[in-house]
Amino acid sequence: MQNELTLKDIYLAQQRIAGLAERTPLLRSESLSRRWDCNVWLKLDNLQPTGAFKLRGAVNALLGLDKAQRERGVVTMSTGNFGRALAYAGQHLGIAVTVCISKLVPDNKVAALRESGAQVVIVGDTQDDADIEARRLQQEEGLAYISPFDDPLVIAGQGTCGLEIIQQQPQIDTVFAGLSGGGLIAGVGLAVKSINPHAEVIGVSMNQGAAMLESLAAGQPVQVQEVASLADSLGGGIGLDNAWTFAMTQRYMDRGYRVDEQQIARAMLHLFNHERLVVEGAAAVGIAAIEQHQIDLRGKQVALVISGQNLSNNSFAQACHLAGEPNYADL
Template identity: 50%
Template sequence: MLSLADVMQAAKTLRGLADDTPLVPSALSGRLGTDLWLKLETCQPVGAFKLRGAVNAVSNLPEGTAGVTCCSTGNHGRGVAWAARAKGMRAAICMSELVPQAKVDGIRALGAEVRITGRSQDDAQREAERLARDEGFAEISPFDDAHVIAGQGTIALEMLAARPGIDTLLIPLSGGGLAAGMAVAAKAINPDIRLVGITMDRGAAMKASIDAGHPVEVEEVASLADSLGGGIGLNNRLSFPLCRELLDEIVLVTEDEIYGAMQALYYEDRMVAEGACVVGIAALQAGKVEPGRVMGTVITGRNVDMTEFTRVISGQDVSLGDLTVKGRVYEP
């Protein structure tokens, strides 16, 4: 399994490329009853934290690798496309029909080929596996790859170096690459730190898998936190056992709670961010997480569908497949 040494090595690889994003105090702290700090991965060149894991993984590929592939809900694909272009490599990114067009366009703008396959991340994953098997691509998992996990773990290194007093980390949870990497680093630095994985309550693959005791498939549905969608892979080797072992708790938030947190982050902290970024804030606002003395969370990405985002901040209804989130005007 991974260790702090792996994360430290990743930090050296990322130096000057995908590191040292700002850690800022949140204007929401007083309302939420805690000293809350926000790690702004929105400031990465591709607008999301996924660049860390992608750069670390691509940098560790064998010389002569012709191309890379992955499945992605958007941000991992953008990170892999950026890292591959920097190395002069071909990239083919596999995505499902549920991925917002803005994220598809962002990946194509980086020169990568996009393959839209099926209605779920599991469908996209199968296409990435086919490319690796039949066409010789190197596959980089968005979460179940040692170099990806170590790269994401550098976020915790930076947060705890800047604010050693942080006693709780609220970590957006999907396939578990971010949570596993941050947990490996944070628990090594401070074994008493509380780690809370947070995700939406519809299609929460990691939570369902941990409850079942093994990786399971879940139905993938539209969500304001679309970056947290998708499964964890039935053959998950790394992120599942690390999250099961190291996370202290997992909390689920509703689409309505995510909606309110997106509004709060925008109006109070003046930030444009994806729904996946605000699940920690959503859990605090809903009283689902006990406030710590000093807490940190990751604002994971800014690559949001701006039409949908505008509907949220202006208080309009948002349609998510079979679910409509009722709009409401933000009240401080």
């Protein structure tokens, strides 16, 4: 890693993004606290203006561009949420945004990208294919490339989520968050462990296509096959030339878990039934991991990052059927 991020970078990001990205609530879950005999807090980043935590890093990255880069515009690859966040921030800052996505991105996220003002390029069957196209546009059209995770400004922006958790409940000792490219875990881990080195930071991925977990097991970034999942926003690789998040995840994540589709569905339906939250699969993987792996949390202060709510009707219906509650699919 060429330069090391510090807690100061996250504090600076917190100041920079105020006004475009929200300071989201951290609310206690009575149902989960009773279920696991601990205190469970839900970090509601699904309440960001674009419906996901990604807005934090997107705003910080765009505000870090120089004037010439802003005038040329930016390009990224995305599974949907980061592209939407970048487009939203770009509209507010007067910066043109192009988003490259694969055919696996759900239709509702494609529509949201276009509604947010992004130029959308759909190419290939994987996030790696979309990344190749984004890099081509960077070279041929002179656009500034912004990684959705492997970028220091993006990581610092996502780290503000962890900083807020500690500011809102300083006694938190365990944090669960979705694990994909590693931008969220890297930033949250840096923030939380810089303030409380004894806190545990736990990442969760879906069973298949868990790129960061596969890479950590191999000791280096590796490619994985992408498959459709309720946790679609956790799909994609981490990049074979990963410069930031692989090393930071190694350093700041204590444990990583995989969860199956049925458990993700059950977690989504728990949040709907007990918390009245309609969230995408990636936002529910913390609950899924605790249930599937029977993680003992008795007496702990636990924060779950509820990362986003950008799911389609079809995804919610699929979750209902997998969780054994098909009647909800008609709501």
